Amino acid sequence: MIHGINGLDVHVLEAGHESPGRPLALLLHGFPDLAYGWRHLIPILAEAGYHVVAPDQRGFGRTTGWDGRYDAQLAPYGLLNMTRDALGLVSALGYRRTAMLVGHDFGSPVAAYCAIARPDVFPSVVLMSAPFPGTPAFPFDVADGQPAPVPPNTGPQRLAAALAALDPPRMLYQQYLSTREANDDLWHPPQGLHAFLRAFFHVKSADWPGNKPHPLKAPTPMEFAQLPTYYIMDLGRTMSQTVAPFQPSAADALACKWLTDRDLDVYAAEYGRTGFQGALQAYRVLTDPALNAELRLFSGRTIDVPSLYVGGKSDWANYVSPGAIELMKSRATTKMSGIDLIDGAGHWVQQEQPARLGTLLLAFVKEVGGADQNRR
Template identity: 30%
Template sequence: MSTTRVIKANGIDLSIREAGQGPLVVLCHGWPELSYSWRHQIPALAAAGYHVVAPDMRGFGQSAAPADLTAYSIFDLVGDVVGLVQALGETKAMVVGHDWGAPVAWHAALFRPDIFTAVAGLSVPPPFRGRGKPLDLLRQGGITNFYWQYFQTPGVAEAEFEHDVARTMRIVLAGRGLADPDAAMFVQEGKGFLGHASGEEPLPAWLSENDLAHFTEAFRKSGFRGGLNWYRNIDRNWELTAPWQDAQIHQPSLFIAGARDAVITGLIGSKRVNELERVLPNLTRRLIIDGAGHWVQQERPEEVNAALVKFLKESMPG
């Protein structure tokens, strides 16, 4: 069983789930998720001999959500993870991230190799710092309706998502992108991010009504502003990471994704998945799970857990 508590890290309050004893493993969730997204991994990794800690990331759940939009840069997010390791009295950790948590994990390993001795990313490949700001490149490519762009103006996506939080979470977790991956990435004029779906989608086997209710209740309380502010720092993150142009992550690394995940089949990811070693020269495994979508650690926990435990044992023995 995991326990929850609030811990002060990097100057803010982070709500964490934790279990087990041994070397520290930090699990970073994505959008729009919570530490609860790791409910299948926490007991498995604890049983394998690790101290597993999964925070509600900055802006999510019961953790602090600073009002300042600029407080959600990649430096702030990595700073939270560094601060968490220190607050737990440790000097070393292995970091795992899914979705937006994956860039946090990759950059944590890139910025602080002295702390993070191994890194695993789920669904989102490591940073390939391109030739220009990501949002500028989209516009130059004639793209104006990518979801990153829709999320930029404060208040627009918040109003859509908060109108009916239960419907929002059902569509995003259960329905969005499964039938048509492109629908998950592009926003139709006048329809918003959720407009392609009915909100009546049946839940997949991996997501129970109780699970959905947990996410819904948390986002009813927190709103969506904090998580959306991560997207509003995308171009700023490109500017901030200029010193790491073409840098590599030399620690042992692992990449896991679902074969049906629009992130790795669509606009951003397919080329990057094939070129992981450019950034990850010590990549131990590239695991693409047939039939799985974006929420891979919830959809296929046994395969993800087995891969993580094997990776931990090899790169960070208990």
Template identity: 35%
Template structure:
């Protein structure tokens, strides 16, 4: 059985906690919000057994990795810098970078900024596309209102304590609420409500999610809290400004997208999602939409995700 080990490395001024398995070409697995390296518990051993050195870090602000205090220390430049420094810290010259949710934009931007370091890029649940015409928070506000969750998250100290109040309930409701088994939801915090009111309380957990999984996430966030993860959202407009020089740039490494057909991100992207991705990713090898699957594709459909990942890795 493939052994998964854990250790800390120094990278980009951070003490980075990571899970690691296998030998061979490097594959970095970047989790999203609100998860940790535990996101990839179903991928580590199969990818290692297929002949890869698989590394899943807790990203900046998450889990047991360093948590800078300043909001402006969580820009996309910092996050890509963490990936670049981690590749070097692991003694490698290149990696395939795989990201889920917020890890997807980090993977896409790493491939755009440093294609010399990226053998291939995979995004789960986070499509990409041409640069927005103006800062994203204004666009989101105009389309979905001030209560849209990304806008709501902007004010420091507001969402943070609400999400931290009862961590098992937070993770139970978010994980179920964004899955393929839950009713479709509108991610808007209505006046007089709180973020958790968006998510239903499940009568029972889906088969892919256990009480042990919820306890594992709750234990990590009991230590780290939500402020670091929320600070990623608090840089959305700053990221747009910082990346102005890359307007029109292409993501040139070979790429793969995997999403769920019931994922809110896919629904928001709309019917032209694939065309928009291909406009900036000329070597997009495939766009895979898994049926009856929500946002947590790596956990909801691990066997299918692993098969697609391994096929893509072997094609490089």
């Protein structure tokens, strides 16, 4: 536990700290993951010579100092404050910069803003399973009576209304996860927490044969309706109800080596203890335009450090924001090395295919010179 990090006591998993002077690899998880989600990758990077640190992010696991009530203030869960969490952690560890910064799922936009706001501290970045389409921009050249600018991040609200008008009506998963009811549904599902988490991890992995993702043609309700129900839910159904039909058999669960029952026990114990509300606060931030206004501080800024995008070939998350990958390549970054989609992986790349991911990460850092240049 590392104390006093931007108001938090941060629980971390780490390896390689026994050898002084190693370059720092910082790994930021997403939802509903934990630092534990990096357990397969941490030893690979440590063996390669890194001091590897994976924190439980704000709102998750054994990190403390966050308010998990639904009515808690949401500003602490904003992207820029979570960027400050990462910056404070690097400093507390005694480093001036990272050699490797990796963000998965919701950790991806946090890592992106780390690289945008403090390229001196985060001189390269790897984004995983959540393409970064760029910063919200202020309207340009509209002083002579052009239409009023659209508030930032209003897309989810417009999409939610359009999906609700479909027959049958649908609902964006982010909208559902922002509701007051979501925490209790996830925390106390009818099938039990262990079974719910097994189904949730399974249905978003390459193990579920229904995951055959492809780019959507446009951000229209009919295109979004092609997405699996764990992304575009049936209106009125809970997430536990949504994933229940995809519960793997006992034999399939036993055969899942990347997420054993003992591994799943860790997740069930942690979320059984804390609930999900702290982890869900970030979704409430993402779906509230007023809470994203501060991101316009970086209007026009791009990720100008070397960057890489990694996803699972069987992961719909690469395409749930139509055009995001193209925007990431053409507008949001200036030094993107490539986009690698890993065979045999769905959304949980670092758990499903850690060896392949490790090979990509180490090759990327070698290419950009991070391991030699970014020691303490």
